[in-house]
Amino acid sequence: MSAGSDVAVSGAVPDVAPRRGGMLAGRGSALAAALIFSALAVLPPIALAIGDPFLVVMATRIVVFAIAALSLDLVLGYGAMVSFGHAAFVGLGAYAVAILASHGIDDVLVQALAAILLCSLFALVTGAISLRTKGVYFIMITLAFGQMAYFFMVSLSAYGGDDGLTLSARSTLFGLPVLAGDISLFYASLAVLVLAFLGLRALTLSRFGRVLRGTRENPIRMQAIGFQPFAFQLTAYVIAGALAGLAGVLLANQAEFVSPAYMSWQRSGELIVMVVLGGMGTLVGPIGGAIAFLLLEDWLAHFSEHWKLGLGVLLVLLVLFTRGGIAGGVERLFGRARP
Amino acid sequence: MREPLLAVTDLRKSFGALAVTDGVSFDVHGNELHAIIGPNGAGKTTLIHQLSGNLASDSGKVRFAGEDITKLSMVERVRRGLARSFQITSILDGFTVIENAAMAVQARSGSSFRFLRPASKERRLNDEAMAALARVKLDDRAHRRAGSLSHGEKRQLEIAIALATGAKLLLLDEPLAGTGHEESAVLVALMQELKQTHTIVLIEHDMDAVFALADRVSVLVYGRLIATGTPEEVRTHPEVRAAYLGEEEAA
Numbered sequence: 082m083s084a085g086s087d088v089a090v091s092g093a094v095p096d097v098a099p100r101r102g103g104m105l106a107g108r109g110s111a112l113a114a115a116l117i118f119s120a121l122a123v124l125p126p127i128a129l130a131i132g133d134p135f136l137v138v139m140a141t142r143i144v145v146f147a148i149a150a151l152s153l154d155l156v157l158g159y160g161a162m163v164s165f166g167h168a169a170f171v172g173l174g175a176y177a178v179a180i181l182a183s184h185g186i187d188d189v190l191v192q193a194l195a196a197i198l199l200c201s202l203f204a205l206v207t208g209a210i211s212l213r214t215k216g217v218y219f220i221m222i223t224l225a226f227g228q229m230a231y232f233f234m235v236s237l238s239a240y241g242g243d244d245g246l247t248l249s250a251r252s253t254l255f256g257l258p259v260l261a262g263d264i265s266l267f268y269a270s271l272a273v274l275v276l277a278f279l280g281l282r283a284l285t286l287s288r289f290g291r292v293l294r295g296t297r298e299n300p301i302r303m304q305a306i307g308f309q310p311f312a313f314q315l316t317a318y319v320i321a322g323a324l325a326g327l328a329g330v331l332l333a334n335q336a337e338f339v340s341p342a343y344m345s346w347q348r349s350g351e352l353i354v355m356v357v358l359g360g361m362g363t364l365v366g367p368i369g370g371a372i373a374f375l376l377l378e379d380w381l382a383h384f385s386e387h388w389k390l391g392l393g394v395l396l397v398l399l400v401l402f403t404r405g406g407i408a409g410g411v412e413r414l415f416g417r418a419r420p
Numbered sequence: 421m422r423e424p425l426l427a428v429t430d431l432r433k434s435f436g437a438l439a440v441t442d443g444v445s446f447d448v449h450g451n452e453l454h455a456i457i458g459p460n461g462a463g464k465t466t467l468i469h470q471l472s473g474n475l476a477s478d479s480g481k482v483r484f485a486g487e488d489i490t491k492l493s494m495v496e497r498v499r500r501g502l503a504r505s506f507q508i509t510s511i512l513d514g515f516t517v518i519e520n521a522a523m524a525v526q527a528r529s530g531s532s533f534r535f536l537r538p539a540s541k542e543r544r545l546n547d548e549a550m551a552a553l554a555r556v557k558l559d560d561r562a563h564r565r566a567g568s569l570s571h572g573e574k575r576q577l578e579i580a581i582a583l584a585t586g587a588k589l590l591l592l593d594e595p596l597a598g599t600g601h602e603e604s605a606v607l608v609a610l611m612q613e614l615k616q617t618h619t620i621v622l623i624e625h626d627m628d629a630v631f632a633l634a635d636r637v638s639v640l641v642y643g644r645l646i647a648t649g650t651p652e653e654v655r656t657h658p659e660v661r662a663a664y665l666g667e668e669e670a671a
Contacts, residue, residue, distance in 0.1 A: 288532045291539040295512055295523055302510045305472070306585050307498040307527035316533065 110365040111282070113411065117368055118275055125264045137263045138335070143375045144270040145331045148277055150355040150367035152324035157353065158362030159285055160317045161297040165220045166207070166227025167352050170200045170322045172344030174329020176234060179246040179339040189252035189260065189330070196326040203230070204322025208315045227349055234341040245340025252334055260334055270331045274368070277324055281364055284320070293317055297362075358399060360408030369407045423486055425450045425589055425619050426471075426502075431480035433470055440466045441477070442643035448589070453611070453620045455630045458640035459663070464623045465507060467640065468593045471621070472504040473497040485588065499528065503587035505578040507594040507623075513567030516540075517558060520566050520577060521549035524584035552584040553577075556610055572603025576610065589619045596626045608632060631655070639663070 121140060128136035153167045177196035178189075186192065207226040214222055235243050251260045260266045284290050296303045296310040303310055333339045342348070351374065359370020377395065381388035403410035424447035433441040440463045448454040458464050469475035471482060473494035482490045484502050492500075511520050519540060525548040526532055526539065539545070553559045556576040561569060566577060575595055582590050595611070596604045608629050614620060615633070624630050630637060631651045638648040639660050647657045654660055 283536045283538075286538045286540070287536055288526055288534040288539040288542075290535075291519070291523060291526070292532050295515070298512045298514055299510055301474075302506075302512060302581075303523075304494045305474075305498065305504055305506070305510075306524040306581060307495050308532070309493075309495050313532070 109412070109415070110363055110408070113408075114278055114365045114368065117365070117372070118271070118278075121271055122268075125267060134263065137267050139375070139379065141263065141267045141270050141331075141335045143372050144267065144274050145328050145335055146352075146355065146375060147368040147371035148270070148274050148328040148331070149325050150352055150359065150371040151274070151277055151281060151364060152321040152328065153352050154356050154361060154364055154367040155281055155284075155317055155321040155324075157356050158364075158367070159290065159293050159297060160314050160321075162212070162314060162318065163220045163353075164211075164223040164318070164321075165346065165349050165353070166223040166225075166230070167321075167325055168346070168348035169227040169230035169344045170204065170325035171329040171332060171348070171352075172234065172339070172341065173200050173203060173230060174326030175333035175339040175343050176240070176246075176329075177326070178252060178330050178333035179248055180240055182248055182250075182252070183240065183246065187250070187253045188256075189254050189334075192252055193327060193330050196330045197323045200322045200326030200329075201319050204319040205315070208318035208322070212311055212314055212318070224346055224349070227344065227346055231341050231344040231346070234344060241340070243341060245338055245342070248333065248337040248339070251337060252330075266331075266334055270335070273327060273331065277327075278364060278368070281324075285364070289313065289316070354396065358396065358406050360406030363405075363408040366406050366408030373407060423483075424448055425485060426621065427481075427483040428471070429481040429483075431467070431470060431482065432478045433466055433475065434478055440643050441470060444480070444640070444643070444645050446638050446645060446648055448619060448621055450619050451615070451617075452635045453615050453622060453633050455622045455624060455634035455637045456640055457624065457627070457630055457637060461642075462640040463643040464640055465593065466643075468504065468591055468621075468623055472502070472591055474504075498585050498587070501586065501588035502591065503582040503585040503589070504591035505582045505593055505595060507597050509571075509574045509578055511566045511574055511577050511581065513565070515566055516563055517566050517569065517577060518546060518549050518553065518562040521552045521580050521584040522546055524581050525549050525552075525586075528586050549584055552580045555583060555614070556580040557606070570603075572599050572606060575599055575603070575607055579607075579610065579614070583614075583618075587618070589621065590614070591621045591623075593623050594625060595622070596624060596629055604629065 121144065124140050125137050128134055149171050153164065156162045156164050174196035177199055178192045181192050181195060211219055211222045211226065240246050251258065251266065253259065260269060285294065292303065292308050292313045296313060300310045332343065355370035355374045356367045358373055359368065360366025377392055378388065381391045399406065405412065426448040429445050431441055431444045432439065444467060456464055456467065466475065470477045473492055477490060481488060484500060487500070489497055489500065522545040525545045529545060550559055550562060553562055556579050558573060558576050558580055561573060569577060579592065579595060595607055599607060604626065611620065611633055622630070622633065634651050636648060637651050637654040638645050639654060641663045646663060647654055647660050
């Protein structure tokens, strides 16, 4: 061994720490997620107690966007693919609900399945083309595909075109209106968020996730040991697209209305902001980012119609002073290095 | 005579008007350590990129284990047992040492489209990774973050990763680059030991290391091999002395 052996052994505690820190950070992020989920779970009774049912509506919206942000984190944070068209998947999922409902198909399982299939297919085709490019070209091409989906829905006058489409009622499950109440829709959304978080957590630690993380760090190295990054990145893109579609299914039910605005590039940008604000590649971060973004949006809107200016200033400060977003800031607060 | 493990015939690569690899031919036999030396700018790195499949050749042929691999990608070449290390260390800093090697084992151990089970707990991958680390004497560093290793240890890990791919032939691109005296002694001893089990193509600047390790040496100057032979033959070759060793002595 090298001459540094003795020193390294005596210094083993801080040196090994990254791994333990990684595990602790892993547990830390699970703990943070558990806290967030618990807080959300007890929100409806509190909202009822203080007589503010709108809180539940707001919280449902937050949970839905948290699911979308979580799915984008797989692409952006783990796959290192800066997709600027992610809102298209949310919109397609929402339209799957509205279009099927307008033809009398109300069952949420059928609608969700249709949304997942549609979004997977859209992700597969657009991803396969987009992944031929890199860097800023990838951003531009995903933006272009997102805008194509947006203008397609704008021009589809049979389903409302620019005006969108109002749902006559929320989706049903085996003919039962289980999502009709705001509180039951909230818990259904929360359940999807928790499952998505657990699923993606397992995925990022799996063989597949390890290749994806390795590719994020050094794609040439991954090829040199025998991995073709394309297939892994495309698969991640499809999984993320399908999950965002599921968020769209919930969004359509929450708003009981869909419109092309869900797919606009501003929406895609907001999803990126949620992920970066919360902390890329942490899963729990983007959930926090979605909460922070939507609360700020709501809160700042009370002060001024130019609330986005305030949000911009806050964002700049966050990016400058808390590398790694909210999750990074919290980690540093507790003195833990990022893994 | 049996077919060489690696046979390179009239390999060429030009960047514009500049012929960087200009009709290179050589054979590497099984369990041989074949060193390629040459002054700066001779085209050594371009040649290794062509051999590893990182860079497409303009013309010529590369045969490996009896198969024409000229048109194959880097990924396909690794799967056939031709692995490379990098001159500029390119380990995955954010992963543990063992994960760096385990990832290379994973690449050849069944599908990586598995989504639920934690990869870092797969015993078989870790065992094989550990064996590769043991061969480069890094097993006691297995659970450290790769980025926290010393430079010499990172160079050892580079080799361990190539080993973990299950390669028959290792293309080592300046494994001693940037190492100090003690670190390079460790690495030379390591390669001495690897020679027993692996065929190695070694590109290296360090003449002492090359003459200590190589069974055969090829000298690359301005994209052409001007001599190939045993270290002794090459050392006394007049053209080599003029083009390369003279320069060393003068320096």
